[in-house]
Amino acid sequence: MSGPPRPIGSAESAFDRRRRIYGLVFAWLCGFATLVGVAALAVLLVDVLIDGLPRLDVAFLTSFASRLPERAGVKAALAGSIWIMALTALIAFPVSVAAAIYLEEYAPRSWLTKTIQTNIANLAGIPSIVYGILGLALFVRALGLDRSILSGALTLALLIMPVIIMAAQEAVRAVPPTIREAAYGLGATRWQVVRGQVLPMALPGILTGTILALSRAVGETAPLIMVGAVGFIAFTPQGVMDQFTVLPLQIYSWISRPQDEFRELAAAGIIVLLALLLTMNAIAIVLRNRAQRHS
Amino acid sequence: MASHEGAPSVQAVLSGKRGRRIREAAIRGALFACAAASTLVTVGVVLVLLGETVAFFREVSIGEFLTSTRWEPMFQEQHFGVLPLLVGSVLVAGGAGVIALPLGLMTAIFLSEYSGPRLRKVLKPVLEVLAGIPTVVYGYFALTFVTPLLRTVFPQTDVFNAASASIVVGIMIIPTVSSLSEDALRAVPNALREGAYGLGATKLEVATRVVVPGALSGIIASFILAISRAVGETMAVTIAAGNLPNLTLNPLESIQTMTAFIVQASLGDTPQGTLAFRTLFAVAMTLFLITLAMNILSQWILARFREEYQ
Numbered sequence: 001m002s003g004p005p006r007p008i009g010s011a012e013s014a015f016d017r018r019r020r021i022y023g024l025v026f027a028w029l030c031g032f033a034t035l036v037g038v039a040a041l042a043v044l045l046v047d048v049l050i051d052g053l054p055r056l057d058v059a060f061l062t063s064f065a066s067r068l069p070e071r072a073g074v075k076a077a078l079a080g081s082i083w084i085m086a087l088t089a090l091i092a093f094p095v096s097v098a099a100a101i102y103l104e105e106y107a108p109r110s111w112l113t114k115t116i117q118t119n120i121a122n123l124a125g126i127p128s129i130v131y132g133i134l135g136l137a138l139f140v141r142a143l144g145l146d147r148s149i150l151s152g153a154l155t156l157a158l159l160i161m162p163v164i165i166m167a168a169q170e171a172v173r174a175v176p177p178t179i180r181e182a183a184y185g186l187g188a189t190r191w192q193v194v195r196g197q198v199l200p201m202a203l204p205g206i207l208t209g210t211i212l213a214l215s216r217a218v219g220e221t222a223p224l225i226m227v228g229a230v231g232f233i234a235f236t237p238q239g240v241m242d243q244f245t246v247l248p249l250q251i252y253s254w255i256s257r258p259q260d261e262f263r264e265l266a267a268a269g270i271i272v273l274l275a276l277l278l279t280m281n282a283i284a285i286v287l288r289n290r291a292q293r294h295s
Numbered sequence: 296m297a298s299h300e301g302a303p304s305v306q307a308v309l310s311g312k313r314g315r316r317i318r319e320a321a322i323r324g325a326l327f328a329c330a331a332a333s334t335l336v337t338v339g340v341v342l343v344l345l346g347e348t349v350a351f352f353r354e355v356s357i358g359e360f361l362t363s364t365r366w367e368p369m370f371q372e373q374h375f376g377v378l379p380l381l382v383g384s385v386l387v388a389g390g391a392g393v394i395a396l397p398l399g400l401m402t403a404i405f406l407s408e409y410s411g412p413r414l415r416k417v418l419k420p421v422l423e424v425l426a427g428i429p430t431v432v433y434g435y436f437a438l439t440f441v442t443p444l445l446r447t448v449f450p451q452t453d454v455f456n457a458a459s460a461s462i463v464v465g466i467m468i469i470p471t472v473s474s475l476s477e478d479a480l481r482a483v484p485n486a487l488r489e490g491a492y493g494l495g496a497t498k499l500e501v502a503t504r505v506v507v508p509g510a511l512s513g514i515i516a517s518f519i520l521a522i523s524r525a526v527g528e529t530m531a532v533t534i535a536a537g538n539l540p541n542l543t544l545n546p547l548e549s550i551q552t553m554t555a556f557i558v559q560a561s562l563g564d565t566p567q568g569t570l571a572f573r574t575l576f577a578v579a580m581t582l583f584l585i586t587l588a589m590n591i592l593s594q595w596i597l598a599r600f601r602e603e604y605q
Contacts, residue, residue: 023499027409033401034410034418037473040466041425044436051439098329106323107330118594119334125520125590126583127527129554130340132561133579137343141567158336165333189315191322212427219429222529222554226561248431248530255435255534263439270432277427 048274052267060268064234065250069261074269077250079236080149080229081218081276084246087153088160088217093210096161100168100206105194124162131159132226140227147228150240155223160213167209171202204287211284215277221248247273344583347576354570360577366540366556368574375574377581379540383457383550384582387532388525390461390546391468395525396518398465399472403514406473407480408502419474426470434534437463442535449547455537458546463535464525471521479513480506484604512600516593523589527582529554553582 012020063073099120107113135155145151175198183193224246232253233245247269254266352360355375363376402422406415442459446452483506491501507514537549538559551559556578565572 019497023497026499030401030405033398034405037469047440095329098326102326102330129529221431
């Protein structure tokens with residue numbers, strides 16, 4: 001494959017020259033490909049900011065949706081998103097962490113454990129809209145929870161549980177075995193080891209994974225359309241059985257209208273949604289850094 | 296630890312040796328229940344989809360569902376051919392793949408082989424942000440930026456079109472390809488690279504003939520996973536590609552994907568027990584089976600063809 005041998009210091013052969021140029025071209029192409037993703041993100045953000053910033057003010061945050069675009073706001077949607085986020089976390093977090101602890105600290109190496117593990121990986125790959133259908137059939141219809149915040153939160157909890165479980169497993173796995181052995185050596189039971197040693201050390205990692213999964217839930221639209229969240233709500237929810245809307249759904253309902261004024265509303269809504277997600281991610285990053293400093 | 300009375304108190308029992316064992320077993324049982332509950336979710340999905348899908352196929356033959364070229368479930372004269380929706384999904388996912396697979400792989404090669412650690416530390420989180428942006432935002436971007444751009448280049452483009460959806464879904468799945476592929480590339484040991492350099496290979500030759508082949512199972516798995524995500528993508532596609540079941544391979548036309556149909560059908564009022572309600576489940580079942588098959592394939596490739604490096 002390689003060119004004819006040539007004495008050191010002699011002129012570059014045509015063959016080697018070609019190899020060198022191909023190499024340079026390829027390096028630039030790869031760098032360019034990386035830039036495409038970065039540039040796309042920049043263009044997207046700028047596009048949204050240009051459209052939405054002029055429409056964004058305090059009144060936008062404190063007004064309900066309206067047929068008149070100049071009066072419309074995201075109050076109900078923002079409140080709905082926060083309700084959904086809190087309730088989803090409340091449902092998904094304990095179950096996911098318990099599942100992760102079982103799989104890492106208790107589970108025997110059996111076909112059953114393997115099945116559960118494979119199943120969790122597969123669950124993470126199911127499209128979110130299929131979870132929406134499950135929520136519609138199970139929570140809205142079969143359990144009679146109707147189009148409530150509870151139905152939405154249960155559906156989203158199912159959606160993000162596999163993600164939290166896998167993140168929590170990784171965090172638990174990262175706790176050094178010597179810590180466990182030391183605790184066992186002092187006569188601790190398995191649960192005492194888990195509660196006293198493993199969980200506290202894994203907690204920042206688990207929380208980071210949970211927040212990232214929750215920020216996915218906050219951005220979800222399709223499953224909530226399925227469980228019957230609606231675009232127009234003129235009140236803030238007072239309890240878990242209330243009807244609700246969320247930011248992405250409000251944005252979608254504005255995008256679906258042809259008038260330009262509603263497009264601006266959608267862009268302003270997107271800015272609010274992205275700000276919410278940015279806050280959550282910032283918290284996750286702070287937690288991650290703290291965890292890294294301690295380990 | 297025993298109490299002063301003859302009969303030990305509950306607390307004493309629980310803190311005693313036997314009580315300790317009981318408590319440990321109870322905790323173990325509760326934790327197991329939480330892990331096992333995840334399998335119930337899968338069972339739930341399958342049962343829910345299966346129940347209504349079977350009811351659907353009592354009224355509509357599987358032959359019509361799979362071979363008819365018209366999807367008109369809401370019309371007076373109903374047609375239930377899933378092909379237009381299926382082709383719509385394939386068109387969007389295929390277009391997204393054309394964009395995301397080469398860009399994602401080259402991004403992965405750049406991050407793993409070319410960029411220094413400092414540049415990498417900046418680029419990786421930026422790409423992660425790309426994956427974290429809600430899909431409804433991509434829909435907005437497609438409709439207000441990509442589509443107008445397409446229409447200036449190709450004036451015959453419909454307002455809602457598959458190409459615009461393909462482009463944004465492609466951008467959306469670049470991080471799936473790049474981060475999983477990068478993990479695979481970085482798992483190839485440096486000794487292999489150094490061996491190739493020692494034989495006089497250039498950086499390009501090392502990257503494309505040693506590292507990429509060494510990481511091929513991981514790269515292919517990331518490709519399949521990304522395409523499966525594109526097939527299941529809902530909001531960006533619903534917003535940008537339209538709601539017209541249209542058996543076409545022209546990306547500039549308005550189409551409808553399986554996911555967009557599910558959204559459209561559930562936005563309208565579809566009472567339970569009607570055929571219209573059941574079409575929703577039949578389409579969802581098709582979607583579920585396709586994405587499940589792709590996910591299993593990707594895991595199988597990872598497990599079967601993984602190069603074991605020490």
